[in-house]
Amino acid sequence: MSKKIMILPGDGIGPEIVEQAVAVLEAADRKFNLDLSFEQGLIGGASIDAHGEPLTDAQLEAAGQCDAVLLGAVGGPKWDQLEREIRPEKGLLKIRSKLGLYANLRPAILYPQLAEASSLKPEVVSGLDILIVRELTGGIYFGEPRGIRTLESGEKQGFNTYVYSESEIERIARTAFEAAQKRGGKLCSVDKANVLEVTVLWREVLDRLAPEYPDVELSHMYVDNAAMQLVRAPKQFDVMVTGNMFGDILSDAAAMLTGSIGMLPSASLNETGFGLYEPCHGSAPDIAGQGIANPLATILSAAMMLRYSLDMGEAADAIEAAVSKVLDQGLRTADIYTEGSKKVSTAEMGAAVVAAF
Amino acid sequence: MSKKIMILPGDGIGPEIVEQAVAVLEAADRKFNLDLSFEQGLIGGASIDAHGEPLTDAQLEAAGQCDAVLLGAVGGPKWDQLEREIRPEKGLLKIRSKLGLYANLRPAILYPQLAEASSLKPEVVSGLDILIVRELTGGIYFGEPRGIRTLESGEKQGFNTYVYSESEIERIARTAFEAAQKRGGKLCSVDKANVLEVTVLWREVLDRLAPEYPDVELSHMYVDNAAMQLVRAPKQFDVMVTGNMFGDILSDAAAMLTGSIGMLPSASLNETGFGLYEPCHGSAPDIAGQGIANPLATILSAAMMLRYSLDMGEAADAIEAAVSKVLDQGLRTADIYTEGSKKVSTAEMGAAVVAAF
Ligand SMILES: [Mg+2]
Numbered sequence: 001m002s003k004k005i006m007i008l009p010g011d012g013i014g015p016e017i018v019e020q021a022v023a024v025l026e027a028a029d030r031k032f033n034l035d036l037s038f039e040q041g042l043i044g045g046a047s048i049d050a051h052g053e054p055l056t057d058a059q060l061e062a063a064g065q066c067d068a069v070l071l072g073a074v075g076g077p078k079w080d081q082l083e084r085e086i087r088p089e090k091g092l093l094k095i096r097s098k099l100g101l102y103a104n105l106r107p108a109i110l111y112p113q114l115a116e117a118s119s120l121k122p123e124v125v126s127g128l129d130i131l132i133v134r135e136l137t138g139g140i141y142f143g144e145p146r147g148i149r150t151l152e153s154g155e156k157q158g159f160n161t162y163v164y165s166e167s168e169i170e171r172i173a174r175t176a177f178e179a180a181q182k183r184g185g186k187l188c189s190v191d192k193a194n195v196l197e198v199t200v201l202w203r204e205v206l207d208r209l210a211p212e213y214p215d216v217e218l219s220h221m222y223v224d225n226a227a228m229q230l231v232r233a234p235k236q237f238d239v240m241v242t243g244n245m246f247g248d249i250l251s252d253a254a255a256m257l258t259g260s261i262g263m264l265p266s267a268s269l270n271e272t273g274f275g276l277y278e279p280c281h282g283s284a285p286d287i288a289g290q291g292i293a294n295p296l297a298t299i300l301s302a303a304m305m306l307r308y309s310l311d312m313g314e315a316a317d318a319i320e321a322a323v324s325k326v327l328d329q330g331l332r333t334a335d336i337y338t339e340g341s342k343k344v345s346t347a348e349m350g351a352a353v354v355a356a357f
Numbered sequence: 358m359s360k361k362i363m364i365l366p367g368d369g370i371g372p373e374i375v376e377q378a379v380a381v382l383e384a385a386d387r388k389f390n391l392d393l394s395f396e397q398g399l400i401g402g403a404s405i406d407a408h409g410e411p412l413t414d415a416q417l418e419a420a421g422q423c424d425a426v427l428l429g430a431v432g433g434p435k436w437d438q439l440e441r442e443i444r445p446e447k448g449l450l451k452i453r454s455k456l457g458l459y460a461n462l463r464p465a466i467l468y469p470q471l472a473e474a475s476s477l478k479p480e481v482v483s484g485l486d487i488l489i490v491r492e493l494t495g496g497i498y499f500g501e502p503r504g505i506r507t508l509e510s511g512e513k514q515g516f517n518t519y520v521y522s523e524s525e526i527e528r529i530a531r532t533a534f535e536a537a538q539k540r541g542g543k544l545c546s547v548d549k550a551n552v553l554e555v556t557v558l559w560r561e562v563l564d565r566l567a568p569e570y571p572d573v574e575l576s577h578m579y580v581d582n583a584a585m586q587l588v589r590a591p592k593q594f595d596v597m598v599t600g601n602m603f604g605d606i607l608s609d610a611a612a613m614l615t616g617s618i619g620m621l622p623s624a625s626l627n628e629t630g631f632g633l634y635e636p637c638h639g640s641a642p643d644i645a646g647q648g649i650a651n652p653l654a655t656i657l658s659a660a661m662m663l664r665y666s667l668d669m670g671e672a673a674d675a676i677e678a679a680v681s682k683v684l685d686q687g688l689r690t691a692d693i694y695t696e697g698s699k700k701v702s703t704a705e706m707g708a709a710v711v712a713a714f
């Protein structure tokens with residue numbers, strides 16, 4: 001049965017990099033008979049220019065009827081003066097919340113060919129391949145009550161609530177267990193169960209579910225230790241799962257371990273397996289239209305889409321292998337260029353990945 | 358006027374390493390006419406053996422009447438079977454809470470001589486010298502309400518409260534501003550003010566106090582970015598200040614950047630400047646009594662004591678310079694030994710620091 005993918009190029013370098021990712025998907029389609037179909041849509045500044053808002057309800061509905069969304073990036077100085085509610089970024093927040101995309105998958109992968117880019121010693125990070133699964137729609141970032149109140153003493157007090165229910169924990173845990181099944185079979189759950197009750201419940205739910213995934217080895221780690229271990233020996237991890245706030249901190253730290261954030265894809269999934277796929281980097285308006293942006297993070301996002309939303313793991317593996325091959329060939333866009341390698345354009349990089357299939 | 362220091366050697370390697378630190382303090386006393394006096398006391402397992410509890414009220418009171426406390430380490434397998442309330446660690450928690458030690462100072466220093474120990478590239482971390490000031494008695498680790506409740510739907514929900522009042526923020530902020538004045542004059546406050554109201558108030562208070570410290574350059578950073586920047590370019594920081602939970606995560610990550618946790622001192626201060634000083638490492642019962650433990654973290658804790666509680670910065674500088682000198686001489690205890698250096702005992706290392714004055 002045909003799988004429909006909504007393409008939302010967005011702003012800045014978005015259209016250029018998405019174009020290459022679509023070309024790679026089409027190549028994968030030809031090779032593996034995936035029966036993909038594509039629809040184009042607007043989000044962010046592009047939608048503001050056309051419709052006066054960063055994501056129309058009609059566009060949202062059309063996206064929701066697809067099997068997955070591939071997004072470039074949104075935003076740029078052109079729309080910075082708009083009031084907060086109709087800024088380009090609101091389009092992203094709207095699609096995430098309206099489609100219930102509670103599971104954020106953030107791989108931190110360091111291709112050995114790029115190991116020098118890291119601030120860590122090559123032997124510590126070369127070949128790093130971990131996946132952080134972050135809960136994205138709950139936890140302290142959304143918890144109530146919250147605010148700043150004035151105490152009887154007259155001084156102000158700020159407060160937020162870190163809260164998770166069993167069902168919220170269970171669904172993100174299942175996403176993580178399933179991701180571990182598709183990868184190395186190891187899942188490390190990160191909490192602060194020695195201090196925070198909300199994470200005591202988190203740990204209980206993970207332990208309760210573990211017997212349903214006998215092929216996954218579950219471990220637990222306190223968040224302060226996890227931050228240390230990511231610095232000390234990040235390759236010890238396969239999949240990590242944690243709440244929204246700890247995931248925010250740890251996934252950014254893990255991404256930085258690679259030294260090449262421009263290479264990293266991401267996914268945001270809901271319960272049905274529907275997902276939004278996008279590079280971790282932004283819309284880079286300063287280099288938009290010059291044809292020099294790095295399309296690899298978007299191409300790797302497309303590979304994640306095949307693996308996690310479309311159950312086409314073989315094609316995903318092939319795309320990732322092709323990316324590794326072009327790096328072996330010494331091809332580099334400007335952002336990852338080092339002396340002795342061959343500097344290529346956005347389109348040349350995309351074509352090289354297609355050719356490496 | 359004479360300054361009185363309470364010496365609490367504790368358990369395991371505690372007595373051995375504290376003995377060397379006291380010898381260094383005595384040497385500093387002679388050289389700089391500090392007029393120090395010392396009192397010996399019991400904490401942890403040593404106190405349990407003598408009095409049946411990890412810290413007696415009499416000992417607590419005696420400590421509170423001193424100007425500072427120098428502590429070794431507590432705990433060991435001998436006391437692991439005791440019930441939670443009278444374990445050695447409870448002595449530490451008691452002295453911290455009863456004496457109101459709300460400011461935890463955690464330096465992350467990497468002597469260039471030990472740069473190879475880090476998982477980061479030497480050029481990224483060699484000479485690292487940052488200080489993380491962590492609020493220690495408030496925030497989400499202590500916030501109420503907290504617990505696990507059953508919702509009407511029958512499912513459980515865990516919750517904790519992240520809360521700070523203006524006065525709590527102000528006192529830790531002042532500690533951090535003052536520490537920055539004693540160091541490089543730069544203070545980076547870490548929050549998540551784009552999402553969490555409690556840290557919006559945190560940022561407000563820091564901004565309000567800044568004009569009182571015109572010699573300190575205040576900046577703000579979101580916690581996820583701070584975690585990234587610690588990995589990418591940690592030497593950009595001088596002093597960082599943050600709440601209890603973020604401080605827990607970031608100070609452990611920063612310590613691990615050095616690769617030599619056995620070298621790191623710490624301080625916990627209250628409003629009067631009284632402080633408890635101790636190495637970051639534990640009591641290492643496995644090597645206790647062998648005379649091979651590294652006394653440098655405790656010696657550096659003694660230097661912090663002179664700087665932060667006794668206002669004897671010159672003597673503190675001299676101790677730190679002496680430590681650097683013995684490292685230059687190639688002296689290493691077993692934990693930091695590398696080929697080509699000279700392996701020394703606990704007592705030899707202490708004597709070398711004294712001789713390097
Ligand atoms: Mg973030």
Ligand SMILES: [Mg+2]
Nearest residue numbers: 224605606609
């Ligand atoms: Mg910790």
